[in-house]
């Protein structure tokens with residue numbers, strides 16, 4: 001049995017792409033960066049497109065799907081998405097096995113992947129839980145709030161990637177037009193640092209030891225602000241970052257380190 005690995009190739013409104021797998025194979029969640037960058041980053045971890053079991057799409061915003069056409073047409077990587085997303089992306093004909101239904105797990109070799117609803121303003125919006133060797137890796141990016149269904153998935157996660165998009169004060173005082181600010185803050189927008197921190201502080205559980213904050217805004221956030229806001233809110237509940245849980249902010253346009261879990 002090979003150890004679970006995770007790396008973020010990029011995370012934010014200029015592109016999102018995550019790898020979850022082992023030393024030999026794995027999946028991508030989203031492919032919103034250039035195909036050449038994906039190829040290069042896979043090579044860095046000893047893999048190529050033939051090792052990908054599929055790309056699982058969270059939603060149809062461009063920063064999540066940019067590289068889908070070449071992945072499907074040139075490299076023949078299966079694309080997994082809900083029917084609504086496939087229809088928007090005009091992937092035709094779509095073999096049935098690639099159409100995901102929310103809350104129905106799909107088995108790909110020894111990986112079990114479940115899509116679940118999140119609240120955002122794409123055509124259809126999901127997060128994912130990946131089960132491997134009895135552990136659960138849950139990823140939610142781009143969500144306005146944590147709905148009960150998503151909270152249920154987090155309650156069972158050993159590893160979690162969750163959005164910390166903006167600092168509330170930076171957004172408030174920043175240069176975005178009022179309509180865009182309202183969209184970001186809405187229940188179908190993005191999760192702020194304190195939204196993420198409050199949720200985590202109230203919903204921490206003993207199995208959750210690794211938290212990665214994703215989709216940080218370039219204009220309305222800073223990595224250290226996201227980190228401090230979340231760690232301070234956790235500390236109020238007696239949860240100490242570094243002792244009880246690992247907390248990492250994922251960079252926007254450079255890859256994270258490769259995490260290899262025991």
Ligand SMILES: [Zn+2]
Nearest residue numbers: 013061063142
């Ligand atoms: Zn996005």
Ligand SMILES: [Zn+2]
Nearest residue numbers: 059061122142
């Ligand atoms: Zn989005």
